Amino acid sequence: KQEVTQIPAALSVPEGENLVLNCSFTDSAIYNLQWFRQDPGKGLTSLLLIQSSQREQTSGRLNASLDKSSGRSTLYIAASQPGDSAAYLCAAHNYGQNFVFGPGTRLSVLP
Amino acid sequence: NAGVTQTPKFRILKIGQSMTLQCTQDMNHNYMYWYRQDPGMGLKLIYYSVGAGITDKGEVPNGYNVSRSTTEDFPLRLELAAPSQTSVYFCASSYSLARGTDTQYFGPGTRLTVL
Numbered sequence A: 001k002q003e004v005t006q007i008p009a010a011l012s013v014p015e016g017e018n019l020v021l022n023c024s025f026t027d028s029a030i031y032n033l034q035w036f037r038q039d040p041g042k043g044l045t046s047l048l049l050i051q052s053s054q055r056e057q058t059s060g061r062l063n064a065s066l067d068k069s070s071g072r073s074t075l076y077i078a079a080s081q082p083g084d085s086a087a088y089l090c091a092a093h094n095y096g097q098n099f100v101f102g103p104g105t106r107l108s109v110l111p
Numbered sequence B: 001n002a003g004v005t006q007t008p009k010f011r012i013l014k015i016g017q018s019m020t021l022q023c024t025q026d027m028n029h030n031y032m033y034w035y036r037q038d039p040g041m042g043l044k045l046i047y048y049s050v051g052a053g054i055t056d057k058g059e060v061p062n063g064y065n066v067s068r069s070t071t072e073d074f075p076l077r078l079e080l081a082a083p084s085q086t087s088v089y090f091c092a093s094s095y096s097l098a099r100g101t102d103t104q105y106f107g108p109g110t111r112l113t114v115l
Helices: none
Strands: A004-007 A010-014 A019-025 A030-038 A044-051 A056-059 A062-067 A072-077 A086-094 A099-101 A105-110 B004-007 B010-013 B019-025 B031-037 B043-051 B054-057 B064-066 B076-078 B087-094 B110-114
Touching: A004 A086, A010 A019, A019 A030, A019 A086, A019 A105, A030 A062, A030 A072, A044 A056, A044 A062, A044 A072, A072 A086, B004 B087, B019 B031, B019 B087, B019 B110, B043 B064
Parallel strands: A010 A105, B010 B110
Antiparallel strands: A004 A019, A019 A072, A030 A044, A030 A086, A056 A062, A062 A072, A086 A099, A086 A105, B004 B019, B019 B076, B031 B043, B031 B087, B043 B054, B064 B076, B087 B110
């Protein structure tokens, strides 16, 4: 059974810093891995999707990497802004199964 | 497109009461899902559907029921509400899960409290 964990649970950084969020999964036979953003009181919005054949994906200041052999994915946020404050969840999708979500990392970017 | 819509946004139930959470999507997606999110936890899958008339249990189905009579709608029924069902409920949809590029689109959630 796939299990997904995220470290740290919460992170507070000053504006302008580069930061890395971590996601670990136990079953490396994934179809894809996604990173979502969740604002307080809102639903989830997909940020980046990395297919199993890919090593990374980039969108603006966001870069997500995938290392299936080690069961890890990282989300790199460059030049953080207060508007980046939110919860970030990763989700692993294994073949023939549904998405399994991690508990998320709550990010606060201080002005 | 409105995407995925959910009603109500908030609800307080007494123990033993029943209610239906509504979910509608206008993207003509085949797959629809119901999740619950407890504080500090990830999303847990309750039920999902791969098309009208087809539903299946997820990880935490006890105490819930679903139906899917149309492509657009996927209501979640709570029978005999219990305090353990206090949570935030999210509905989501996707075109399929068979392609590596498929993603899920989420509604804004329903915050349910059972007292």
